[in-house]
Amino acid sequence: MSINFSKIVRPSYTIAEFAKHVVIVLVCVALLFPLFLMIVMSVKDKEQVVFSFFTIQPPFHFENYLVAFSYISPFIMNSVWMAIGSTVLTVGVTALAGYAFGKLEFPFKNVLFWILFAKMMLPGIMNLIPSFTLAWKLGILDTSLPVILFCAGTSQPFWVFVMRTFVAQQPQELFESMRIDGANELQIFRYLAIPLLRPMLALMSINVFVSVWNDYIWPLVTIQSFDKRPLTVGLAYLTSAHPGDYGMLTAGYVIAALPLLVLFFISMKQFIEGLTAGAIKL
Amino acid sequence: MAHQSVPPIRQTPRTKNKWQRQMWVGWLFVAPAIGLNLLFDWYPMMDGIYRSFYRWDGYSTAVYVGFENFRKIFNDTIFWTAVTNMLFFLVMSIILMIPTIITSVILFRIRHMRAQYIYRVLFCIPMVVPWMVIILMWQFMYNPQYGLFNRFIELIGMPDMQQTWLGDSELVKWCVIFMGFPFVTTNAALIYLGGLKSVSESVWEAGALDGVGPLQKFFYLELPLITGQFSLNLIGTITAAITGYTTQLVLTKGGPGFASMVPGLYMYFSAFKSQKYGYASALGMVMFVLSLVITLLSLKFFQKEESES
Amino acid sequence: MVNKTNPFWLTLLCVVMLLLAACGSNTPTASEPTAQPASEPTAASEPTAAPEPTAAPKEYTIKIMTWHGPDSNTGYYNGYKQITDDYTAAHPNVKFEFVYQPLDGYKELLDTQFVSGSAPDIIQMQPWMFGEYANKGVLYNLNNAYNAKSAYAEAARWMDTFSGGEASFAGVRSSNKFGGIFFVPNDSNATMSIGQPMFYNKDLFKKAGLDPEKPPQNWEEYRTAMKALKQSGVIPIAADNGRWVGWSLGQVGYQFGEKYVDQFYDAKYTSGNRGVEYYWDKVYVALANGQLENADYYVDMLTIWQDYAQYWQDGWTGTAEADAPNLFMTGQAAMLQAGFWDFQGYSTLIGDKFAWGIFPIPVITSATSKYAIGKYNAPANTQDYGFTVNATIEKDKELEAVIVDFLQYFSSVEAQTKYVNTAKSFSPVEGVPVPDEIKGFVNPSEKASAVEVVGSSFIEWGDGAIWPGLSQDFLMGKISVADYKAKVAELSREASKNYVAGMIGAEGYAPQITAAEAKLTEMKGDGSNELMVKSQETTIENLKLRLEMMQTYFKP
Structure with missing residues (x-):
């Protein structure tokens, strides 16, 4: 057991340290440039987008936001529930499976792992009609279930692999010592694996959440009731009502991104806590 | 070594018992994931593959064509052009995994924890930007007439150097690659970082005490520690390179000619532009085999490298 | 569409539905029911053999799918809405609901709705879609209706009220294996050469x-x-x-x-x-x-x-x-x-x-x-853009009659004249003037x-x-x-x-020939009108x- 590393070593502001910050800041600037551009674009009208794409100049069309909000707002909560449901289920089953594949021994383990592994390599663009037919036969159309269940079914292979790698890297003694202490597998999962995996679970949650958040065609075809549909449907209406108006559309994107940003700050906190918890365990 | 998990009493190891218990727990833990995956991913997929043996236009009568579709793929020059292009994208994207690795190590070495935390959040934020905005941005950069690049080239007084970028058969592949700038992927970076962070601190302390240089530390300490994470990201990169096609679909339509055509786009076009669903499914099968072979070979290769070094 | 829902899943569905009830309420309809007093000047002569609605007419809500939305910068939606409102005013028992879906996702939604049997009654389609969907057997063949008299025009057959008449539907017939007509044209004209010009x-x-x-x-x-x-x-x-x-x-x-x-x-x-x-x-x-x-x-x-x-x-x-x-x-x-x-x-x-x-x-x-x-x-002398009808309406003869009557009203000179002036579009119907704004797009004859x-x-x-x-x-x-x-x-x-x-x-x-011949025998038996029988014979001959x-x- 040791205390957090960062607290021992005092930050020293040498040239090397400064250089690190410079590199990372440059990377961040490059990564964030599209976001900056998106915000700038969101207050432009059609003409400004075409004639001055990269420049910032008045007049600023803040009314874009009002219009975009009126299209998106009725659907935001639907998307929130759908994304939360999908994330909880998907992350839950993935963590369980990842832990089991990483640290437990059981027959056919490799076969089962291969089922998931191979699926990663299969392109899925032909799946729409077969998937829809399945959802229809199951009688779950017009609910959030097709989105949630199919998300849990399709988005986990890579992440099971991630979880397995992280669990497997941890020393076996850690798990054995808990078994010696009399914990059952569920307790080990809950009190050891989960904290260890926390950063990856946070990262995975963000990924799953964003992908459900941005999904358009699948919820569109499986949810026919207008008022149960997700916000991407609102965005599609917005695009269709203002064709070629990228300013208006990006205003919609910005609004759609705000809930995601909130989520990021929450999960990033988890990320940090996870690291600390992990460090103490070690 | 092995232990009973019944709480109070500590017993002598009963291997068989433990094995059985773990067996059931293991199956129970993986059952939801496997079950959901089989039902909601594999089943529709197999439904589609079953159709690849047919000439089929969506949902009317399917005509059984046996392996004809696969025979055709073998003789389809455009598919093989697409595969060649894909191999270029694949090799480039594997090489371009390096900036992410370096960035994550630098980020990890930043000692100011608060700053590190802020950078991590900043790394994540671009994930909210929809790809449409990114593609639009590059469109306004590459455009030969009013794009940023050509205007810049004109500004520095070298108008002869102006290019048609995406319209140039030689340049188009490089342009598509360059759209990944700065070649740092959030997911991969945070996975590496997580890998580095989860290593016991005594390792780092030992490294620090030895007084090794930063470069040596990178090659002998940090890099070996993240080989597991590297394999993960490698698989992600390979899969994305083999099945991806969105950029080409929106920006180049696989052109000029077939200069930027990739198998994923060809499959998409076959299914939705020429209504050859059976052929498209067969293409998907071939891509699957390709991905699997390439992934396994590269994993083998890198693991061998690792054990040699 | 033969699969039945398994009772187990139905039960599960009920449970889930209860759980999800929080998010659910009624589908909003794009059309507000208009409660204007009914005046029925023309609805008396039903074209098909369906029974005449008497005493208390049955209520119908007809779903129309379109990619033109209520708030787009074009006037198409308002034009359609005007027609349906007018029709509801005259037939208070018939209401309309617009299923608006932007073109992005239109085909996916339609395909899946056909799979699950929940596709709308009337569906707007692009020219390349008619043949494809007709050959899949999911569309209603309007051939008989076209050969009957329209309640809203003087001509002997509904078909004759379109510019170009019967001949203008020949191309349409050749795009499907039934030799039938599967849509009601709109926003186009078969006898005008409408160009897609150069802007300079x-x-x-x-x-x-x-x-x-x-x-x-x-x-x-x-x-x-x-x-x-x-x-x-x-x-x-x-x-x-x-x-x-x-x-x-x-x-x-x-x-x-x-x-x-x-x-x-x-x-x-x-x-x-x-x-x-x-x-x-x-x-x-x-x-x-x-x-x-x-x-x-x-x-x-x-x-x-x-x-x-x-x-x-x-x-x-x-x-x-x-x-x-x-x-x-x-x-x-x-x-x-x-x-x-x-x-x-x-x-x-x-x-x-x-x-x-x-x-x-x-x-x-x-x-x-x-x-x-x-x-x-x-002029292409071929009808192209328009609305198709879901094949399932055939199961309900009364609904079939209502929809056919509505479509005939839809392509009446009166409704179309109002429509083109709202939508700034062309009309396929003979005698409907071209709005001034778009006259420049017609190639000189x-x-x-x-x-x-x-x-x-x-x-x-x-x-x-x-x-x-x-x-x-x-x-x-x-x-x-x-x-x-x-x-x-x-x-x-x-x-x-x-x-x-x-x-x-x-x-x-x-098999289409066999089916058409069976239909002909049936039509001869039930005393269908002569024009329809004749048209059916022509269809068979052509096939x-x-x-x-x-x-x-x-x-x-």
């Missing part, structure tokens, strides 16, 4: 020393203008790597090969209406046999097209569809092809930045090629008379995944005319062979002839 920048024309008020009339003048524009340092044409490849091919291609395919067939397949009605079958068979790919005009046609490409902007193969209009709008390109639906939007965006106008695609005259037709495609043009079909009927890319290589001069021709011919030969083999095969025309023609001429 008058200021740039002036700068290049051209008379901005005299846009090019023929291909030679067009080339001169493009050359002058290029020399003056502007881009003559704004091109893109998507639709423009097909559009530019169409501009050139459909000025060649009038009635070209008829030479391969006996007169009985080419005379009268059959010329148009069997057109597609004839082209498919000729393509499958490899007869079209060596047409005498192809080298000329391809050479002109390839030559045309030098006047497109540098790097056009890297210009996405949405990007090309920007070149025109920023005054860098002098010309852009666009449709009448773009006119309003462009006017606003361009404003007073430059003077601009439109001119029809220049005609290729004998000065350019001796094979050129030298005139515009005649004295120049538009080319019929049954084979044009460049041997290219576009090939593999849609491949020919656009091949064409780019060809237009950039990377492959020769001969190589290009050989490659695209191979593609269309294969596609056509599959099609023809399918139509000759067990799932093609044969048989089409099958016979394919069997005779197709040489696999």
Whole structure:
């Protein structure tokens, strides 16, 4: 057991340290440039987008936001529930499976792992009609279930692999010592694996959440009731009502991104806590 | 070594018992994931593959064509052009995994924890930007007439150097690659970082005490520690390179000619532009085999490298 | 659609539905029920054999699917809404609900709704969709209704109220294996040559020393203008790597090969209406046999097209569809092809930045090629855009009658006249005036008379995944005319062979003929009106002839 590393070593502001910050800041600037551009674009009208794409100049069309909000707002909560449901289920089953594949021994383990592994390599663009037919036969159309269940079914292979790698890297003694202490597998999962995996679970949650958040065609075809549909449907209406108006559309994107940003700050906190918890365990 | 998990009493190891218990727990833990995956991913997929043996236009009568579709793929020059292009994208994207690795190590070495935390959040934020905005941005950069690049080239007084970028058969592949700038992927970076962070601190302390240089530390300490994470990201990169096609679909339509055509786009076009669903499914099968072979070979290769070094 | 929901899942569904009830409520309808007093001047004469609604008429809510939304900058939705509101006012028991879905996702939604049997009653479709969905057996055949009298017109048959009459539906019949008519046309006109003209920048024309008020009339003048524009340092044409490849091919291609395919067939397949009605079958068979790919005009046609490409902007193969209009709008390109639906939007965006106008695609005259037709495609004399009806309405005879009656009202002169003025669109119905705003998009009738043009079909009927890319290589001069021709011919030969083999095969025309004959017997038994019986007989005769023609001429 040791205390957090960062607290021992005092930050020293040498040239090397400064250089690190410079590199990372440059990377961040490059990564964030599209976001900056998106915000700038969101207050432009059609003409400004075409004639001055990269420049910032008045007049600023803040009314874009009002219009975009009126299209998106009725659907935001639907998307929130759908994304939360999908994330909880998907992350839950993935963590369980990842832990089991990483640290437990059981027959056919490799076969089962291969089922998931191979699926990663299969392109899925032909799946729409077969998937829809399945959802229809199951009688779950017009609910959030097709989105949630199919998300849990399709988005986990890579992440099971991630979880397995992280669990497997941890020393076996850690798990054995808990078994010696009399914990059952569920307790080990809950009190050891989960904290260890926390950063990856946070990262995975963000990924799953964003992908459900941005999904358009699948919820569109499986949810026919207008008022149960997700916000991407609102965005599609917005695009269709203002064709070629990228300013208006990006205003919609910005609004759609705000809930995601909130989520990021929450999960990033988890990320940090996870690291600390992990460090103490070690 | 092995232990009973019944709480109070500590017993002598009963291997068989433990094995059985773990067996059931293991199956129970993986059952939801496997079950959901089989039902909601594999089943529709197999439904589609079953159709690849047919000439089929969506949902009317399917005509059984046996392996004809696969025979055709073998003789389809455009598919093989697409595969060649894909191999270029694949090799480039594997090489371009390096900036992410370096960035994550630098980020990890930043000692100011608060700053590190802020950078991590900043790394994540671009994930909210929809790809449409990114593609639009590059469109306004590459455009030969009013794009940023050509205007810049004109500004520095070298108008002869102006290019048609995406319209140039030689340049188009490089342009598509360059759209990944700065070649740092959030997911991969945070996975590496997580890998580095989860290593016991005594390792780092030992490294620090030895007084090794930063470069040596990178090659002998940090890099070996993240080989597991590297394999993960490698698989992600390979899969994305083999099945991806969105950029080409929106920006180049696989052109000029077939200069930027990739198998994923060809499959998409076959299914939705020429209504050859059976052929498209067969293409998907071939891509699957390709991905699997390439992934396994590269994993083998890198693991061998690792054990040699 | 034979699968039944398993009771277990139904139970689970109920539980889940209860859990999810928080998110659920009623579907909002786009149409507010109008409670105006009912006046029923014309609804008395029902065209079909359905029982007359008496005493308390049954309530109906008819779902109409469209990609035109209530808040778009076009007037289409308001136009449709006006018609349905008027109809509800006259028939208070019939209400309408618009299922609005933008084109992005339209087909996916429709496909899946057909799978689950929940597709709307009336569905707006694009021309290429009619045949596809009809052949899948999911659409209602309106042939009988078209042969009955419309309650809202004087003509003997509903069909006769459309511009071009019966003949204008011949092409439609040939696009499906039933020889039927599966839609009610709208937003188009079969007897007008509606062009998709070039928009041009008058200021740039002036700068290049051209008379901005005299846009090019023929291909030679067009080339001169493009050359002058290029020399003056502007881009003559704004091109893109998507639709423009097909559009530019169409501009050139459909000025060649009038009635070209008829030479391969006996007169009985080419005379009268059959010329148009069997057109597609004839082209498919000729393509499958490899007869079209060596047409005498192809080298000329391809050479002109390839030559045309030098006047497109540098790097056009890297210009996405949405990007090309920007070149025109920023005054860098002098010309852009666009449709009448773009006119309003462009006017606003361009404003007073430059003077601009439109001119029809220049005609290729004998000065350019001796094979050129030298005139515009005649009014297609074929109905294209419109609304189809879900086949499931057949199960409910009363609903069937209501929908048919509504559609007849929909294409009445009265409703259409109101509609075109709201939507600023064309009407397929005879006697409906063209709104002033869009008159400029109609090609002058004295120049538009080319019929049954084979044009460049041997290219576009090939593999849609491949020919656009091949064409780019060809237009950039990377492959020769001969190589290009050989490659695209191979593609269309294969596609056509599959099609023809399918139509000759067990799932093609044969079962349709059997079914149509059974229907005829049934119609004769129940005393259907004479015109309908006659039309059914014609349908059978035509199907048989089409099958016979394919069997005779197709040489696999």
